[in-house]
Amino acid sequence: RLLLRFQSTDAKEVLTIGGKNFKTHPEYTNVTPSIINHVGKSLHVKPNHPVNILRDLIEKKLSSVDNAFTTYNKFDPVVSTFQNFDSLGFPADHPGRSKSDTYYVNDKTLLRTHTSAHEMECYSKVGETGKPGFLISADVYRRDEIDKTHYPVFHQMEGCRVWNGRSIPQIKADLKVLQKKLDEHEMNLVVEDESLSNPPDVNPKQSYMTDEEVDLVSQHLKRSLELVISEVFTQRIKSMRAENPNADIPTELKFRWVNAYFPWTAPSWEIEVWWNNDWLEICGCGIVQQQVLLNAGYKENSAISWAFGLGLDRIAMLLFEIPDIRLLWSEDPRFISQFKDGHINTFKPYSKYPGSTRDVAFWLPDETKENPEVHENDIMEIVRDSAGSLVESVKLVDRFTNPKTNKKSLCYRIHYQSMDRNITNDEVNKIQKQVETRLVDKYNVTLR
Ligand code: FA5
Numbered sequence: 191r192l193l194l195r196f197q198s199t200d201a202k203e204v205l206t207i208g209g210k211n212f213k214t215h216p217e218y219t220n221v222t223p224s225i226i227n228h229v230g231k232s233l234h235v236k237p238n239h240p241v242n243i244l245r246d247l248i249e250k251k252l253s254s255v256d257n258a259f260t261t262y263n264k265f266d267p268v269v270s271t272f273q274n275f276d277s278l279g280f281p282a283d284h285p286g287r288s289k290s291d292t293y294y295v296n297d298k299t300l301l302r303t304h305t306s307a308h309e310m311e312c313y314s315k316v317g318e319t320g321k322p323g324f325l326i327s328a329d330v331y332r333r334d335e336i337d338k339t340h341y342p343v344f345h346q347m348e349g350c351r352v353w354n355g356r357s358i359p360q361i362k363a364d365l366k367v368l369q370k371k372l373d374e375h376e377m378n379l380v381v382e383d384e385s386l387s388n389p390p391d392v393n394p395k396q397s398y399m400t401d402e403e404v405d406l407v408s409q410h411l412k413r414s415l416e417l418v419i420s421e422v423f424t425q426r427i428k429s430m431r432a433e434n435p436n437a438d439i440p441t442e443l444k445f446r447w448v449n450a451y452f453p454w455t456a457p458s459w460e461i462e463v464w465w466n467n468d469w470l471e472i473c474g475c476g477i478v479q480q481q482v483l484l485n486a487g488y489k490e491n492s493a494i495s496w497a498f499g500l501g502l503d504r505i506a507m508l509l510f511e512i513p514d515i516r517l518l519w520s521e522d523p524r525f526i527s528q529f530k531d532g533h534i535n536t537f538k539p540y541s542k543y544p545g546s547t548r549d550v551a552f553w554l555p556d557e558t559k560e561n562p563e564v565h566e567n568d569i570m571e572i573v574r575d576s577a578g579s580l581v582e583s584v585k586l587v588d589r590f591t592n593p594k595t596n597k598k599s600l601c602y603r604i605h606y607q608s609m610d611r612n613i614t615n616d617e618v619n620k621i622q623k624q625v626e627t628r629l630v631d632k633y634n635v636t637l638r
Pocket residue numbers: 303304305306332334335339340341342343344346348452455458471472473474475476497498499500501502503504
C-alpha cells in the first residue's frame with residue numbers, strides 16, 4: 191500500500207527542467223516542483239539584482255589585477271554525477287553524494303551542488319582561451335537546513351588559476367603584481383590565519399609539489415581572496431558614509447582562514463567573516479589535486495593550481511545589509527527597485543511582517559524496510575515543499591528516547607513568516623497540517 195501511494199503521488203516518468211526532458215528514476219529522483227521552479231531565475235545575471243551586482247564587482251576586481259580570468263556565467267544547472275563528483279575525485283561513499291543532501295533528477299543526473307562541477311571542463315579550455323584562470327558563476331542546489339543564511343538554491347562563484355609549467359619565477363612575478371594591487375587598496379580586513387599554526391598532517395600538501403610552490407601558490411590564493419573581500423567591505427563602508435555621513439561606521443571586518451577538507455584540494459581552507467555576532471562561512475578553497483588536472487588533459491606533474499568557491503548570496507547579504515536570504519528571491523517592487531547595476535547601497539527594510547511559530551512533535555517508527563530512515567534534510571524538504579518561502583527557520587528543539595520502549599521522539603519548531611505580506615493563522619494552520627500529514631504518509635511517524 192505504501193509503495194502504491196508513493197508511486198501515485200510522487201512518481202512521474204519524465205521531468206521537464208529548463209525546457210529539457212529527463213527520465214526519472216524510482217529510487218533517485220527527489221527534485222521537487224518548487225525547486226524546479228527556481229531553474230532559470232539565474233539571479234547572478236539578473237539586471238539590477240544584488241547577486242548580479244556583486245558578481246560583476248568581483249569579476250572586475252579580480253580582472254583588474256592582471257586580466258587573467260575568462261568568465262563563464264551560463265552553464266546549465268543539470269549536470270552528470272561524473273561532472274559534480276567523479277571528475278573531482280569524490281570517494282564513492284562521500285556524504286555529498288547522498289540523496290539526503292543532493293537533488294537528483296535520476297541516478298546519473300542531478301542539479302549541481304557546486305560550481306566545482308565545471309572545473310574539469312574549464313581547465314581543459316585554458317589552453318584555447320589563452321588566459322591562465324577562469325571564473326564560473328552559477329545557481330547551485332542543495333537539500334539543506336532552513337534559516338536566514340541557508341536556502342536550497344543559491345549562487346557560487348568558482349575561481350581557478352593555473353601555472354602550467356610550474357615556473358617559480360612566473361608564480362613569484364604574479365604574486366608581486368597581486369601584492370602591489372593589495373598595497374594600493376584600502377585594506378579593511380583584520381586577517382587571522384588559524385591554519386598557519388595547525389599541524390600540517392591534518393591538511394597535507396601533495397607529494398609532487400615542493401614546499402616553496404605550495405607556499406607561493408597558497409599566498410597567491412589567499413591574497414586574491416583577501417583582495418575580493420576587502421573590496422566588498424570597502425564598498426560597504428563607502429555606501430554607508432555616503433548615506434549617513436554622521437553615523438558611527440565600522441571600519442574593520444574580522445576575517446579568518448580555517449583549515450578545511452575538500453576531496454579535490456590539498457591543502458584546503460575556508461574563510462569565515464564576523465557578521466551579526468557570529469562567524470559566517472563564505473568560501474571554500476585550496477590547492478587543486480592533481481587528479482582534476484589529469485582528468486582535464488594536463489600532463490603528469492606539469493601544473494599547479496588553486497581554486498575557490500565563493501558563496502555569493504551570503505556576501506551579497508553582507509554588502510547590501512540584507513537580513514534574510516529569502517529576500518533575494520523576492521519579486522516585490524519594494525525589494526527589487528532598491529538596487530541598481532554598478533551601485534552599492536544599504537537595503538531599507540520596508541516592514542517586517544509578523545510571523546507565527548508552530549511545533550511538530552512525533553515518534554519515529556522502528557527502522558525497517560517499510561520505514562525508511564528519516565534524515566533531518568527530509569524533514570526540511572517537507573516543510574520547504576509545503577510552505578515555500580513562507581518558512582523562515584526550522585529548528586530541532588527536543589530529542590527524547592523513551593527508556594522503556596527505546597522509541598525516539600523529535601520536536602521541530604517551525605517559524606513561518608513572509609517577506610512580502612501578512613500571513614493569516616488559517617493559512618499557517620493549513621500548511622502545518624500538510625507538513626504533519628506528509629510526515630506521517632512518507633515516513634510513518636506517529637504525531638504526539
Ligand atoms: C563548496 O561548495 C566547494 N565547491 C568550494 C570549493 C571550491 C572548495 C573550490 C575548494 C575548491 P561549501 O560546501 O563549503 O564548498 O560551499 C561554499 C560556500 O557556499 C559556503 O562557504 C557558503 O558561503 C555557501 N553556501 C553553502 N551552502 C549554502 C546554502 N544552503 N545557502 C547559501 N549559501 C550556502
